[in-house]
Amino acid sequence: MDNGTSILKVEDVTLSFGGITALNNVSFEVGQKEVFAVIGPNGAGKTSVLNCINGFYRPQKGRLMFRDIDLTRLRPHKIAETGISRTFQNIELYTGLSTLDNLMASRHIHMKRGALAAALHFGPTRKEEIKHRAIVEDVIDLLEMTAIRHKPVGLLPYGLRKRVELGRAICAEPSLLLLDEPMAGMNVEEKEDMARFILDVFELKEIPIVLVEHDMQVVTDIAMKAVVLDFGNKIAEGSPMEVAQDTRVIRAYLGEED
């Protein structure tokens, strides 16, 4: 399968907190046309990988390259400006704002007008806002959120908040999307919906996706390639079917046989 040119390179990344090594010499590459899964049991270091990519953590060793930009020393907001956008496992939204406002907020990095012009709100500023709103509305349509457009996010059920978060990440029009356990805590139907939305986004927007997930079923359904971590070490890499049959992976998930 042609997964396109490599867009993200993680090279020998080592991250430790005091005596604990969260990531140990982890390397992998994500292609332009890939849904790439990072999987592993609890505490394997999956979220740490995402946090390194978007700059929340700074690895002690190794290098992260996004296209030809070295992310390793960049601050998170600078990384966001390079076109990497993400969702969080525990949902980070403005709970008091509506779905629409949350999505509009993510357009912030693309807005060029200053605070004063925005306050006066006429002419070019107004035009700019209309342009951003149109982009946001496309995402609302894509993720079927019309019915919750004006509802405060704090009042929405969990599954829908997850969807709003995905929407917010897409509204930033990223060139790489990081999803941290997008299906955690959902029931089967919600998972199916979410899987469909992720694939829709991938196909339509042609955004490569890095996905952290521990549900193997989800991974085999939507990812093209997966890397498996266990205690910070990469223990397998390949198609989800391949890694699911790898003995080391089975051992990591199910424990060692005596």
Added chain:
Amino acid sequence: MDEGTAYNNTLPKLLEEQYLKRGEAQVAMRVKDRGIWRSFTWKEYYEKVKFFCLGLVHLGLKRGDKVSILGENKPEWYWADLASLSAGATAVGIFTDCVPSEIKYYLQDSDSTFVIVHDQEQVDKILEIKEELPKIQKLIYWDHKGLWFYDDPIMMGFEEVIALGREYDQSHPGTYEDLVSQVQPEDIAVICYTSGTTGLPKGAMLSHGNIVAMTRSWLEVDGWQSGEQYLSFLPPAWVTEQALGVAGSLISGMEVNFPEDPETVQENIREVGPGVLFYGPRLWESVVSMIQAKITDTSPFRRFLYNSFLPLGYRRAKLLSSKETPGLWPRFLFALAHFFVFRALKDRVGLSNIRCAYTAGSAISPDILRYFQAIGVNIKQLYGGSEQGLVSIHRDGEIKWETSGPAMPGIEIKLSDEGEILIKGPNTFVGYYKKMDAYNNKMTDGWYHTEDFGHLDEDNHLVVIDRMEDLKELKGGRKFSPQFIEIRLRFSPYIKDALVIGSVEHDFVSSIINIDMENVGRWAEKRHIVYTTFTDLSQKPEVIQLIREELKKVNRSVPEHSRVKRFLNLHKEFDADESELTRTRKLRRVFVEDKYGDMIKAIYGDKTEYRIEESIKYRDGRTGRIENVIQVNRVEG
């Protein structure tokens, strides 16, 4: 308006007329898309229809062909409909929730050559069955979301067809006008499939003349105006939407508004503030329960206002329904009630500007109608169907909750000896597609047999009771309608479902009640009645008395012989998982009567208690047995 000339009698010609008269100056329809209301003028409407029609013709559509349309209420539905009609073809509406096997039946039975669908969901259904449908030439969709990478050659986008039509118009100018002039009032405009209680659904054929006649007489009663807002939310596959939405707007010039999504209707209706609205009975019921729920949650002061003004509303509604003009003092009181409560209430549910609200089907409780009239929503009941067209309708100021109003202008109603409703008039359909035998069976001397049981009251209002075949007989041959009583019982907040029983072996009617756990529970808590489970609550003497009072209320509104004399509160809820209800929450009568056969025997016996032992299956597969004692109760009077 120049009534009844032959020139006016086809829908494409009516569209052409509106286009010439209103053109770009007036909005014909509006749809909410991407959060914005987008409007289309009559010129745009006309052009979409014209070019889509030519596109279809270019793709091979011919006079007399059938075009199936499968989608939610959207402008594209109307355009596809009228485009097919302009080409001299017939439109076949299919409900969006049909499963592929049902759709296959409709497409095969109607010999459709084109299918026009809404979105990916419907496209997938058609692709699943397309191998078995060799007649289908093209599958046209209007919402391309999720379909970006589909490459089946049978598929085509709506806009692509319009573009084809535009080209075709350049190379063949005047074709569209020719096609339209060939369409005759006798041509079949739509085929509406009837669910049919027996056998497979049958396609009722309605001519342009049928639909135009139906809409004209309706317009005569309610006079919709150009510029008036209509919210389109009835399934377009239903004849009523064809008459009110499609033909209604073509004849009167009222503006049709399409909601963004079925889920956003409540929000959209507030933005539109329609003057004309048609909801199915279930939807009206849900609006009432929404209001009731909000009132329960509101501040005590507001609740007090609501509770003190509502009786005033009821009083006014009663005066109006008895054709009396309320005096100055009641009018003043109602103005107060309107100002303090009803105005805001109606605004919340988007009913502020309602001039004509409609519902149809015998399945609505008169109390719902009474409630809306009380808060000042002019709601009217109609009676009709795909075959008989629209038969009767309430006139302003003569609204009787129990009836479906007097006959529409131009319609004759009479009753057979058995009490079956017979209809004659220009609305009545032309026949069943490919099943003319069935049609002939239902017609005698131009009278259509509706298979509905009912009567005309002293003011010549039609009262529809039930389907003939659903009527039951008691010992001695007296007939009654279980459904008629059940609907009225269900309006009680304390009764969720009810099964009304009675047969030739029995002297009287009885009922199995499924109490509404939530409302009865709240009622019990307020009175400090301690209960544990549903079963326990249902058998509390106070709860039994509560239900008895509700039964007495309903008994007052039904004929003497069909009053419920005994009842019991079921120890559990009717459950779709146990096949007691259908997925749409309709009671499966035969199954339930069979399942509870012993219980029913006990009701008609002379014991006051019934012991039921039931095996239950736990989720993990184990089974257990539970014994419950159920009280058999009597209702006096």
